[in-house]
Amino acid sequence: MDTLIFLIGFMGSGKSTLGAKLARQIGYDFVDMDQLIEETAGMTVPGIFNELGEKVFRKWEHDIVLELSLRDNLVISTGGGAPCHSDLISIMNKNGTTVYIKLPPEALAKRLLHSKTERPLIKGKSEQELLDFIHLKLKERDSYYKQATHTVDGINLQTGSLISLLEERGRQV
Numbered sequence: 001m002d003t004l005i006f007l008i009g010f011m012g013s014g015k016s017t018l019g020a021k022l023a024r025q026i027g028y029d030f031v032d033m034d035q036l037i038e039e040t041a042g043m044t045v046p047g048i049f050n051e052l053g054e055k056v057f058r059k060w061e062h063d064i065v066l067e068l069s070l071r072d073n074l075v076i077s078t079g080g081g082a083p084c085h086s087d088l089i090s091i092m093n094k095n096g097t098t099v100y101i102k103l104p105p106e107a108l109a110k111r112l113l114h115s116k117t118e119r120p121l122i123k124g125k126s127e128q129e130l131l132d133f134i135h136l137k138l139k140e141r142d143s144y145y146k147q148a149t150h151t152v153d154g155i156n157l158q159t160g161s162l163i164s165l166l167e168e169r170g171r172q173v
């Protein structure tokens with residue numbers, strides 16, 4: 001039985017908050033990929049994008065997914081772009097269970113407008129520009145996100161329903 005759970009989904013879908021809660025409730029460890037990259041690099045995500053470029057950040061995402069794939073009893077909240085390059089969605093699916101937290105563009109925009117986290121890809125965008133960007137990116141990323149083992153509605157999502165879903169589908173948590 002694999003015991004790795006990858007939460008995937010767009011920026012602002014609540015992966016980190018839900019992931020930390022889920023891990024606590026099922027007694028698994030928790031890793032937030034962006035946070036791990038920041039700690040390892042000694043730089044913030046916006047700093048990495050600005051100073052080293054997105055390509056370097058994506059390479060580190062790749063390396064971290066490979067590294068985390070060797071672990072057990074772990075919930076991982078991935079960066080929004082992580083499953084969408086370097087065949088990472090297949091690697092995640094091969095080594096664990098992926099859960100796509102799906103939200104409509106309008107809900108994502110609302111959350112992102114109020115978020116305190118600095119995100120290089122959406123920095124400085126107006127509300128309309130943000131909404132247009134989300135529509136565009138979701139179109140690009142949809143073919144990756146929909147490869148997830150499970151897709152859940154992210155509106156009012158509680159960890160209890162995530163646990164039931166994982167249990168229902170044969171996972172012991």
Ligand code: S3P
Binds near residue numbers: 078082121
């Ligand atoms: C990104 C999402 C961010 C972070 C980086 C790039 C993306 O993570 O990895 O800014 O490409 O969607 P969150 O999804 O946690 O915001």
